[in-house]
Amino acid sequence: MKQPEVSKQPEAAGAAPELIVFSILRASQCSQCKTKLESGSFLTLEKGQPLCMICADVDHLVFLPRGDTALTLYDKLLMQGLDRSEARVAVEDKIEEVLSSWENPEASNR
Numbered sequence: 001m002k003q004p005e006v007s008k009q010p011e012a013a014g015a016a017p018e019l020i021v022f023s024i025l026r027a028s029q030c031s032q033c034k035t036k037l038e039s040g041s042f043l044t045l046e047k048g049q050p051l052c053m054i055c056a057d058v059d060h061l062v063f064l065p066r067g068d069t070a071l072t073l074y075d076k077l078l079m080q081g082l083d084r085s086e087a088r089v090a091v092e093d094k095i096e097e098v099l100s101s102w103e104n105p106e107a108s109n110r
């Protein structure tokens, strides 16, 4: 099987290696668990071998398409399994804090 070409990136001393995840165009297979990865699946490379997101231990990460760079705390809570009313209660204090800072910017800009 032909492997995708990967450019070598210099890594800063002591820095964790940068993880690059690919959305694949052609079907592949995880080199570890042998799961078939369909076109459009995500994979990463470890020592030149394809790894699925589970074997790379990054399956907890969420892909955010361009233009949607951040999830709100509310979104994150929903993804953790809270229902909407529980998530609303959990973010209520933070929202009140922000609204209050807008109403009284002098107090928050000290």
Ligand SMILES: [Zn+2]
Pocket (backbone or CB within 6 Å): 030, 031, 032, 033, 034, 035, 051, 052, 053, 054, 055, 056
């Ligand atoms: Zn795997």
